[in-house]
Amino acid sequence: MVTSGQQTWLWVGFAGMALGAVAIFLSGQRLRAEDRHHPVASLFVCLIAAASYFAMANGQGVVQTDGRTVFYARYVDWAFTTPLLLLGLLMVALPPLVRGGDDSRDRTALIAGTLGADVLMIVTGVVAALTRDDTVKYVWFVISCGFFVAVLALVLGPVRAAATTQGGGISALFKTLVTTLSALWFIYPVLWLLGTEGTGTIGQTTEVFVFAVIDLTAKVGFGLLLVTGVGRLERRAQPSRGESTVRAAATA
Numbered sequence: 001m002v003t004s005g006q007q008t009w010l011w012v013g014f015a016g017m018a019l020g021a022v023a024i025f026l027s028g029q030r031l032r033a034e035d036r037h038h039p040v041a042s043l044f045v046c047l048i049a050a051a052s053y054f055a056m057a058n059g060q061g062v063v064q065t066d067g068r069t070v071f072y073a074r075y076v077d078w079a080f081t082t083p084l085l086l087l088g089l090l091m092v093a094l095p096p097l098v099r100g101g102d103d104s105r106d107r108t109a110l111i112a113g114t115l116g117a118d119v120l121m122i123v124t125g126v127v128a129a130l131t132r133d134d135t136v137k138y139v140w141f142v143i144s145c146g147f148f149v150a151v152l153a154l155v156l157g158p159v160r161a162a163a164t165t166q167g168g169g170i171s172a173l174f175k176t177l178v179t180t181l182s183a184l185w186f187i188y189p190v191l192w193l194l195g196t197e198g199t200g201t202i203g204q205t206t207e208v209f210v211f212a213v214i215d216l217t218a219k220v221g222f223g224l225l226l227v228t229g230v231g232r233l234e235r236r237a238q239p240s241r242g243e244s245t246v247r248a249a250a251t252a
């Protein structure tokens with residue numbers, strides 16, 4: 001059951017995501033046209049989450065399994081928003097292509113690997129949340145954690161290596177973004193274990209509240225950090241007309 005206390009936090013989540021979408025859109029409008037691809041992923045992250053919070057606040061996307069309340073709407077949200085968050089990060093990290101087709105195939109493989117592992121992390125996570133048998137549930141949880149490790153390994157390995165080959169400005173922005181992202185993403189499996197999906201150590205209202213706070217930070221906070229970071233880089237790199245900031249900063 002969704003209590004009225006939980007509903008309040010879900011409405012706060014909805015309002016925060018909707019306002020976040022407006023804020024990201026407006027800060028995106030202040031970027032040069034050549035750099036306005038950066039806010040797109042972050043904008044849709046907030047819009048998708050706003051839809052998910054709206055559903056949950058109205059009692060939708062929730063099921064009772066084994067006497068536990070599972071908000072499966074969260075996983076629908078995450079299945080789309082976590083790949084988009086990663087795409088936003090990759091758009092900053094990956095340098096402009098130089099060897100046309102060959103580079104672009106390598107790039108596509110890296111993106112496919114990162115997003116593929118991420119989607120599997122969420123899908124196996126929702127299966128874990130909906131499993132009644134405890135042993136099977138924790139096996140799914142461990143499988144999901146394995147995909148989480150794969151995402152982190154790709155982001156902190158080849159993606160970080162690509163970012164550091166670019167100018168100091170881009171690698172500094174990447175460092176800020178990747179530190180924020182990894183610190184926040186670690187909270188999700190911990191909260192899952194402590195919440196109703198896992199051990200039920202913390203109450204459901206606390207869980208709904210903490211999820212709303214980290215969701216807002218990981219989506220709106222991360223999006224604003226990315227867009228304002230690109231804006232700062234834009235002023236420093238002074239790209240020429242028609243040239244993106246990432247390209248100018250990489251060749252500076």
Ligand code: RET
Pocket residue numbers: 078081082085121122124125126128141144145148185186188189192214215216218219
């Ligand atoms: C689950 C449970 C199973 C184990 C793991 C999980 C990881 C979830 C993550 C979610 C990130 C969500 C974000 C949402 C947007 O703001 C599915 C909780 C590893 C990392 C960043």
